[in-house]
Amino acid sequence: MATAEQPVLGYGRMKRKEDPRFVRGKGRYVDDVSLPGMLHGAVLRSPLAHARILSIDTSAALQHPKVHAVITGRDLEAQKLAWAPTLSADVQAVLALDKVCFQGQEVAFVVADDHYSARDALELIDVEYEPLPAVVDPRKALDPDAPVIREDIEGKSDNHIFDWEAGDRDATDAVFERAEVVVAQDMIYPRIHPAPMETCGCVADFDAVEGKLTLWCTTQAPHAHRTLYALVAGLPEHKIRVISPDIGGGFGNKVGIYPGYVCSVVTSIVTGRPVKWMEDRTENLTSTAFARDYVMRGEIAATRDGKIQAVRVRVLADHGAFNATAQPSKYPAGFFHIFTGSYDLEAAHCRVTGVYTNKAPGGVAYRCSFRVTEAAYAIERMVDVLADELGVDPAELRMRNLIRPEQFPYRSKTGWVYDSGDYEPALRMALEMAGYDRLREEQGERRERGELMGIGVSFFTETVGAGPRRDMDIVGLGMADGADLRVHPTGKAVLGISVQTQGQGHETTFAQIVAEELGIPAEDVQVVHGDTDETPFGLGTYGSRSTPVSGAAAAVVARKVREKARLIAAAMLEASPADLEWEKGRWYVKGDPEQGKTIQEIAMGAHGTVELPEGVEGGLEAQTVYNPSNLTFPFGAYVCVVDVDPGTGQVKVRRFVAVDDCGTRINPMIVEGQIHGGLAEGVGIALMELIAFDEDGNCLNGSFMDYLIPTAKEVPNFELGATVTPSPHHPIGAKGVGESPTVGSPPAIVNAVIDALEPFGVRHVDMPLTPARVWAAMQGHTEPPA
Amino acid sequence: MQVPAPFDYERATSVEHALSLLERLGPEARLIAGGHSLLPMMKLRLAAPEHLVDINDLHELDYIREEAGELRIGALARHRELLESELLGRRFPIFHDAERVIADPLVRNRGTIGGALCQADPSEDLSAACAAAHARLVIRGLGGERVVEMADFHRGPYETAVGPSEILAEIRLPLREAAGSAYEKVERRTGDWAVAAAGVCVWMSDGAIADVGVGLAAVGSSAVHCARAEEVLRGERPSEELFDAAADLAAADCSPAADQRGPVEYKRHLAGELTRRALRRAVARALG
Numbered sequence A: 001m002a003t004a005e006q007p008v009l010g011y012g013r014m015k016r017k018e019d020p021r022f023v024r025g026k027g028r029y030v031d032d033v034s035l036p037g038m039l040h041g042a043v044l045r046s047p048l049a050h051a052r053i054l055s056i057d058t059s060a061a062l063q064h065p066k067v068h069a070v071i072t073g074r075d076l077e078a079q080k081l082a083w084a085p086t087l088s089a090d091v092q093a094v095l096a097l098d099k100v101c102f103q104g105q106e107v108a109f110v111v112a113d114d115h116y117s118a119r120d121a122l123e124l125i126d127v128e129y130e131p132l133p134a135v136v137d138p139r140k141a142l143d144p145d146a147p148v149i150r151e152d153i154e155g156k157s158d159n160h161i162f163d164w165e166a167g168d169r170d171a172t173d174a175v176f177e178r179a180e181v182v183v184a185q186d187m188i189y190p191r192i193h194p195a196p197m198e199t200c201g202c203v204a205d206f207d208a209v210e211g212k213l214t215l216w217c218t219t220q221a222p223h224a225h226r227t228l229y230a231l232v233a234g235l236p237e238h239k240i241r242v243i244s245p246d247i248g249g250g251f252g253n254k255v256g257i258y259p260g261y262v263c264s265v266v267t268s269i270v271t272g273r274p275v276k277w278m279e280d281r282t283e284n285l286t287s288t289a290f291a292r293d294y295v296m297r298g299e300i301a302a303t304r305d306g307k308i309q310a311v312r313v314r315v316l317a318d319h320g321a322f323n324a325t326a327q328p329s330k331y332p333a334g335f336f337h338i339f340t341g342s343y344d345l346e347a348a349h350c351r352v353t354g355v356y357t358n359k360a361p362g363g364v365a366y367r368c369s370f371r372v373t374e375a376a377y378a379i380e381r382m383v384d385v386l387a388d389e390l391g392v393d394p395a396e397l398r399m400r401n402l403i404r405p406e407q408f409p410y411r412s413k414t415g416w417v418y419d420s421g422d423y424e425p426a427l428r429m430a431l432e433m434a435g436y437d438r439l440r441e442e443q444g445e446r447r448e449r450g451e452l453m454g455i456g457v458s459f460f461t462e463t464v465g466a467g468p469r470r471d472m473d474i475v476g477l478g479m480a481d482g483a484d485l486r487v488h489p490t491g492k493a494v495l496g497i498s499v500q501t502q503g504q505g506h507e508t509t510f511a512q513i514v515a516e517e518l519g520i521p522a523e524d525v526q527v528v529h530g531d532t533d534e535t536p537f538g539l540g541t542y543g544s545r546s547t548p549v550s551g552a553a554a555a556v557v558a559r560k561v562r563e564k565a566r567l568i569a570a571a572m573l574e575a576s577p578a579d580l581e582w583e584k585g586r587w588y589v590k591g592d593p594e595q596g597k598t599i600q601e602i603a604m605g606a607h608g609t610v611e612l613p614e615g616v617e618g619g620l621e622a623q624t625v626y627n628p629s630n631l632t633f634p635f636g637a638y639v640c641v642v643d644v645d646p647g648t649g650q651v652k653v654r655r656f657v658a659v660d661d662c663g664t665r666i667n668p669m670i671v672e673g674q675i676h677g678g679l680a681e682g683v684g685i686a687l688m689e690l691i692a693f694d695e696d697g698n699c700l701n702g703s704f705m706d707y708l709i710p711t712a713k714e715v716p717n718f719e720l721g722a723t724v725t726p727s728p729h730h731p732i733g734a735k736g737v738g739e740s741p742t743v744g745s746p747p748a749i750v751n752a753v754i755d756a757l758e759p760f761g762v763r764h765v766d767m768p769l770t771p772a773r774v775w776a777a778m779q780g781h782t783e784p785p786a
Numbered sequence B: 001m002q003v004p005a006p007f008d009y010e011r012a013t014s015v016e017h018a019l020s021l022l023e024r025l026g027p028e029a030r031l032i033a034g035g036h037s038l039l040p041m042m043k044l045r046l047a048a049p050e051h052l053v054d055i056n057d058l059h060e061l062d063y064i065r066e067e068a069g070e071l072r073i074g075a076l077a078r079h080r081e082l083l084e085s086e087l088l089g090r091r092f093p094i095f096h097d098a099e100r101v102i103a104d105p106l107v108r109n110r111g112t113i114g115g116a117l118c119q120a121d122p123s124e125d126l127s128a129a130c131a132a133a134h135a136r137l138v139i140r141g142l143g144g145e146r147v148v149e150m151a152d153f154h155r156g157p158y159e160t161a162v163g164p165s166e167i168l169a170e171i172r173l174p175l176r177e178a179a180g181s182a183y184e185k186v187e188r189r190t191g192d193w194a195v196a197a198a199g200v201c202v203w204m205s206d207g208a209i210a211d212v213g214v215g216l217a218a219v220g221s222s223a224v225h226c227a228r229a230e231e232v233l234r235g236e237r238p239s240e241e242l243f244d245a246a247a248d249l250a251a252a253d254c255s256p257a258a259d260q261r262g263p264v265e266y267k268r269h270l271a272g273e274l275t276r277r278a279l280r281r282a283v284a285r286a287l288g
């Protein structure tokens, strides 16, 4: 444990460097930015899910004494800004032109002296709508008589977006045909919302004299945003500065560019004044990027004695009114191919169909790598259904089918190459920590007494750290990340990174990576991020990619600096670089350890008057761009224990055991913090979170009274364990962990509840497992109530 | 940030002052107590009063005391004060049961019993508890005060017997011996409004239930007072069969609506199940 006297020179537990400012209330979020003369924007939103706009009258709003401007889609159209490209090769209306396609869609934008007046003025805008029938259920989106949502796309006569397949269909079908046992399960991973505590917003400040736009914005990807503004709005890229200050949670919700940002930029240019726009909670929940919404049918083929042979999954993906998912271009269903999970199969195949509906756009990776959560849920539910069919213990069934350590690197049947893994010890550890056998006994005793106790197991493998540029880009930008490291004369360092923390602890973890490589205290490394004028280019933080990609960049750039330090140390020591050896923090002469120079001495020398050899420049700095050679594959084994109230259907999560393997652990405390947060979210997803709509497309969950997120009361004391299987291709062997718990925990919890309901013959209940749904399942209802 | 429509604001210094302000400002004026029901509605612009009359300085309405054979609670007593009152917890544990599951500490620090009852939300917990306790309510106007039975207080969802220029001043709970009470609630998550809830007060005599009150929340257009369930219980010796009979009547007599908290069938089931559970605990407490 590090103390004040013992600076951390690398990996290990260390309190987060960013926390003093947060615990003292000194964080600076977008809404804390206040500029002289700043105006306030507000968005008028559609009350209807699907309607033609007959007219928009803004004259009364413009009469409001504190209003400076009102813009509509027509105004933007004149600037060719009415439509903006999404991250998935579609377009999205910035402000609606002829029709609205989801409730909450942006229709007009008002700027006024203050936030109150802007909101008041919204009520003065008169919009005449002609309601159209809405497509709400994705299962009806492709019906021949379904209304066509996207009339703006030329020639579009249905609501189909894409079909995508992975694996070998014929081989899979063949295995299924001769399989001894086949089980199928329909399941829905419902629409949920990342719901970050800080809603989305920005302050746009266009300086007409300099021609420069400064945009403080709640973004997880400041560099990508800057490039997109340049491409879309035609502003020169060097005249755009995107600053992503402290961010109150992102979870995938803050990857895309929202209409409010674009409107703020436009009105700042029009008015010549800075414009702030911060959405409220309802706007965040009803109009910004949702997650999941996968209607799935999974099938699993196995031998009678429990060898899983093949898996087949059919998915209907609801993408809402505009295809605005954020994922690598060639991957319309993200990394859903990971649905083969952690098991050694003969064949696998999936087919995903994406459709438009009259709902908010999104489908982002809420605390998971692209669609990995859906995939892990599908396979881990199916394995339990199979265990039920075979009458085999679900932990035992998993154990029999796990990929064996000698099979790594393992090529999956859908084309991934799992970098490393040692699965069985992780599962054994989780079962041991849980006291699995004893739990099963207790369950038996309780059942005798009419009590409903359930034990759920999940084993997941993730695919994170997108990604190799040969395969992966977002709107044409390769998914690499840059880093630059400058060591000042006194040996203190500044590391510039392209990713951005929204709570993950980058300022600490990345300092520790440099500390490990250079042997200087992590306290001496300042991590700069979130400002495009001050940091190298890169694609940002989401999909667990910070440590796998940017963390690798930090290690590589520190090694470059170390190599340069060797040259300078050699000059200082009048030795040959080849004769120097490295120990943490110091180059010394082989065989003469007294003769050496610390990084601090070398830094001073590099900036001083030491005579440098030919070709070696002064200073001690380096830069790099890291292009990962493969993704990383973190994994884990989770065990959940629940109690269900037989009279009310209420679920209580009694225990949760999580064994995670994320490779090298840079700061185990931060790793554990990430796991705690993700598990809490998993409890919410499994038990209570849902974005639902009525048949007219009205969103029913527009506030935290209706969109439930878990509190400390719903989450148990987490019991964490770890195994460490480093990634062989990552410079420091780290795999990323931020999203493992959200991926692995929902199936463990659902499996536990279904296990508790075994006396009722229940095989599956769709999330969220609210008391009403659990009770309905106990009564034998298979379709969950609303 | 959600912001309300423009409004004017007055701060009352006495009950008389509040009443005269209401009289003068007319029907577009609203009292504000803890603000935990009214302000959210204003921020969502579901309510847009022109004037707010703040009664938070009226400490004369902030008390919990025993007087004239009744437990008297001032309308401005906060949820938190109810929860922390030893007197209330001893005489009517139903209120402590209920307060533990109302909202969260932030809401309980500010929200008042008067505001809760006057909001008359069908899911509101204190109304069900008050119905079970056979509470009587003191309403004051400029012309004087009147006392209303809980059964006559709610006129429908979000409607009460309190007139436009009146104020709810006090809640009176009759004190009787051998009392026991309990509150049971199913919520989807801590701090959520009830899916359904049931409150029961019993007063025992010679091992039988001399009198009883059963109130339900979230299963009707306002807090439900279960007259038929009370009737089968009154004068009978407690038993599981008796509780089942009362529970069945409670379930039969409520009229829940389907929403995201659950379908009608489930809520009706809960009304029965929670009535049974509350009865068991209330009787055990009375006998204990």
Ligand SMILES: Cc1cc2nc3c(=O)[nH]c(=O)nc-3n(C[C@H](O)[C@H](O)[C@H](O)COP(=O)(O)OP(=O)(O)OC[C@H]3O[C@@H](n4cnc5c(N)ncnc54)[C@H](O)[C@@H]3O)c2cc1C
Pocket (backbone or CB within 6 Å): B030, B031, B032, B033, B034, B035, B036, B037, B038, B039, B040, B075, B076, B101, B102, B103, B104, B107, B110, B111, B112, B113, B114, B115, B116, B117, B118, B119, B123, B124, B125, B126, B162, B166, B167, B168, B169, B191, B192, B193, B194
């Ligand atoms: C997040 C959240 C969760 C909640 N969960 C629950 C829950 O689980 N169960 C539950 O029962 N409640 C719940 N509530 C409601 C909470 O209990 C409120 O505090 C209460 O309903 C209103 O009390 P108030 O003092 O805040 O009233 P206010 O909001 O100030 O007023 C409410 C209404 O009553 C009127 N009024 C107030 N005082 C008087 C008076 N003395 N005479 C006449 N009229 C008056 C006002 O004019 C207004 O119309 C919740 C509230 C929130 C914000």
